[in-house]
Amino acid sequence: MAIGPEDIRKRAVQSMFDHMASICEGLVAVDRDVRIAWMDDKYKALLGIDYDVTGKVVEEVIPNSLMRQVVTTGKPILLDIMEFGVRSFVVIRLPLLGENGEIQGGIGLVLFDRAEYLKPLVFKFSKLQEELNRTRRELAGERQAKYTFSQFLGTSEEVRQVKTLARRAAQMDSTVLLMGETGTGKELLAHAIHAASARALRPMVSINVAAVPEALLEAEFFGVAPGAYTGADPRGRDGKFQLANGGTLFLDEIGDMPLSMQTKLLRALQEKEIEPLGSNKVLRIDVRIIAATSRDLAALVRANLFRADLYYRINVLPITLPPLRQRGEDIEILAESILDLLRLRLGEGPRELDRSAIEALKAHDWPGNVRELHNILERVCMLVEAPVLTAEHFAAILPRPPAPPANDSPPPVQALATVVGQAERAAISAALLQAGGNRSAAAKLLAISRASLYERMAAFGMMSKD
Numbered sequence: 001m002a003i004g005p006e007d008i009r010k011r012a013v014q015s016m017f018d019h020m021a022s023i024c025e026g027l028v029a030v031d032r033d034v035r036i037a038w039m040d041d042k043y044k045a046l047l048g049i050d051y052d053v054t055g056k057v058v059e060e061v062i063p064n065s066l067m068r069q070v071v072t073t074g075k076p077i078l079l080d081i082m083e084f085g086v087r088s089f090v091v092i093r094l095p096l097l098g099e100n101g102e103i104q105g106g107i108g109l110v111l112f113d114r115a116e117y118l119k120p121l122v123f124k125f126s127k128l129q130e131e132l133n134r135t136r137r138e139l140a141g142e143r144q145a146k147y148t149f150s151q152f153l154g155t156s157e158e159v160r161q162v163k164t165l166a167r168r169a170a171q172m173d174s175t176v177l178l179m180g181e182t183g184t185g186k187e188l189l190a191h192a193i194h195a196a197s198a199r200a201l202r203p204m205v206s207i208n209v210a211a212v213p214e215a216l217l218e219a220e221f222f223g224v225a226p227g228a229y230t231g232a233d234p235r236g237r238d239g240k241f242q243l244a245n246g247g248t249l250f251l252d253e254i255g256d257m258p259l260s261m262q263t264k265l266l267r268a269l270q271e272k273e274i275e276p277l278g279s280n281k282v283l284r285i286d287v288r289i290i291a292a293t294s295r296d297l298a299a300l301v302r303a304n305l306f307r308a309d310l311y312y313r314i315n316v317l318p319i320t321l322p323p324l325r326q327r328g329e330d331i332e333i334l335a336e337s338i339l340d341l342l343r344l345r346l347g348e349g350p351r352e353l354d355r356s357a358i359e360a361l362k363a364h365d366w367p368g369n370v371r372e373l374h375n376i377l378e379r380v381c382m383l384v385e386a387p388v389l390t391a392e393h394f395a396a397i398l399p400r401p402p403a404p405p406a407n408d409s410p411p412p413v414q415a416l417a418t419v420v421g422q423a424e425r426a427a428i429s430a431a432l433l434q435a436g437g438n439r440s441a442a443a444k445l446l447a448i449s450r451a452s453l454y455e456r457m458a459a460f461g462m463m464s465k466d
């Protein structure tokens with residue numbers, strides 16, 4: 001005779017119950033009034049009971065039982081440690097439901113008669129929790145300010161004025177606009193303002209607008225809702241505004257933002273709310289904006305390449321960072337600090353600059369500002385082993401400005417071989433510098449064989465200088 005679905009269900013339930021009863025250390029059932037309807041002999045033995053407990057309120061027999069909570073709420077307690085005297089039991093508590101889903105009582109099972117059996121599981125859980133907490137701390141550290149005002153080095157009047165304005169900005173919560181050439185320290189100053197502000201313990205999140213493709217900017221700013229489009233993360237992804245909520249959002253190179261995105265950013269700043277991509281839910285945000293640009297935003301506004309209303313919205317507390325060529329007296333302290341950092345990173349001995357080297361650095365125009373100074377010093381340290389650096393060590397690295405013509409007469413004509421030789425020598429020097437002195441790599445950059453490179457270097461008397 002065929003067995004119907006209902007019979008199969010009942011047999012499955014009975015089979016599961018019998019199996020649990022056989023492997024557990026004790027079992028008890030209670031009715032709707034939380035009175036014991038049945039307790040097996042194994043449970044009685046665990047409790048040291050040799051009398052009939054049927055009809056007794058469960059707390060009279062098992063003082064720390066939570067069966068009343070299960071019967072009252074209808075929700076199971078799937079894994080718990082129950083104290084009984086000096087002993088601990090690992091237990092499961094389940095509601096007992098009738099045909100129509102009504103609560104008719106509950107069932108309690110003792111999985112283990114000693115909590116020590118759970119130690120391997122607890123150990124694994126503790127390890128996972130520890131790793132999760134460590135990851136969270138590391139992530140939180142990544143979203144904290146990395147620099148303070150003490151790291152914005154310089155004693156010139158220009159630097160003192162910038163620091164005064166920046167410290168004043170840190171005490172306010174208004175939007176700050178940092179302006180200056182590339183490499184002047186705008187990101188460093190943004191972190192310093194956050195570190196000195198009331199939001200210092202909250203996230204500091206940065207985004208370089210120029211480095212993100214236009215098609216991805218909206219998702220980067222506002223996040224993506226779960227399943228917003230094919231291939232999207234089913235869990236969704238928070239945008240920079242959400243990550244920075246309560247803290248500071250640093251928008252680097254905001255002058256490179258497309259016009260279409262400027263409109264959406266303006267709305268977010270004005271309304272203090274965002275809408276993740278693919279979502280209909282509006283999220284409230286509390287974010288302090290620090291923007292930075294190396295471009296002339298006012299000129300971009302006049303050329304209709306930057307929205308005037310967004311410009312006025314972010315240009316609340318403007319701070320202009322001076323280029324390095326206008327603060328030559330700071331070059332020495334900056335160079336010494338950079339050399340100390342390079343010494344630690346490269347694992348080499350200390351380096352010093354003699355007076356001729358300092359004067360050579362001051363004479364340079366520094367179009368790349370502090371970033372270029374760092375680059376030049378690192379290149380010299382890679383190529384030169386001398387502990388004291390002189391102007392001669394920088395001569396081949398610092399670009400020389402073209403000398404102005406003495407008069408309007410055309411330059412003297414040189415033999416073609418001389419011109420070609422000068423160009424060839426300059427190309428070899430540049431390739432060796434870029435390759436860090438590695439001749440094989442320099443030959444590849446020049447697209448010639450290493451033997452040909454050696455011949456040319458010998459012809460130009462360059463072998464002893466490598």
